[in-house]
Amino acid sequence: MKFTLLKTGTAALAAATLAVVGAPQALAATDINYNCRANTPLGAQTSSLIQTVDATAPATVAPGSAFDIVVDPAAGQVPAEANGFTVRNVNTFTLRVPVPANATLTGIALAGGSNLGGTPTASQSGGVITIRFPGPIAGGSTYELPTITTHLTAGASGVVTSTLGGTSFTNPGLTFTTVVSTFIGDITAPTSCFPSPNPVLTSTTIA
Known part of the structure; x- marks a missing residue:
């Protein structure tokens, strides 16, 4: 998966990270548009991030x-x-x-990754998986996210679908802080992003 910065406001945003889920059967790559807003001393600035997600999942699994x-x-x-x-x-x-409906999360594994400024961590609370890493990642430098494996147990019936988190700037799925050099000096811009639209990335039928 990769990000391309489409446009930025005066405060500027940096490309951020995102990862979702997948396994045996690949689906077509999906471009996700993230709406982002940075809060800066110059006022709120909006931007867009395009993220391509190569998500995979089994087509069917047995109950349990x-x-x-x-x-x-x-x-x-x-x-x-x-x-x-x-x-x-x-x-x-x-x-x-979000943890998919019709399944129970049993574990999250992160492996690999580089230039993230520290070891990424993953936790789950209230049906939401949260992945954190500290940075900083310097402007102009490359980085690689870890491989993310989500372990699940299928429910009795239904369809297990995976999506990204976030519905608005006040309920974001992705947050980060950007430090930018401007004519008034360095400014720090806390940034909130959410996918719009937020498509289904994988779909697994319990049968």
Whole structure:
């Protein structure tokens, strides 16, 4: 998966990270549009991020059986410049992904990754998986997210679908902080993003 920064406001945003789930049977790559808003001393600035997700999952599973949803993100690059301003770094990333309905989460595994400023962590609370890593990732530098494996147990019936988290700027699925050099000095811009639209990434029938 990879991000492309489409446009930024005066404060600028850096490309961030996101990962969702997948396993045996691949679906077509999906482009996800993230609406983002940075809160800066110059006012709120909006931007868009395009993320391509190669999500996979088994087409069918038996009731009560264990299965995995996995993604192996591609390397990405933080922009060195945004709207004429130098991106110093991006840091303090949080990604939220809902636990799919009709399945029980039994574990989350993270493996690999590089230039993330520390070891990524994953936790689950209230039906939401939260992945964090600290950064900072310097402007212009490359990074690679870890492979994310979500272990699930199928319910009695139904369909297990995976999506990304977030519905609005006040209920974001992706947050991070961007430090940008501007004419008033370095500014810190807390940024909130949500996918719009938010398509189904994988679908597994319990049968």
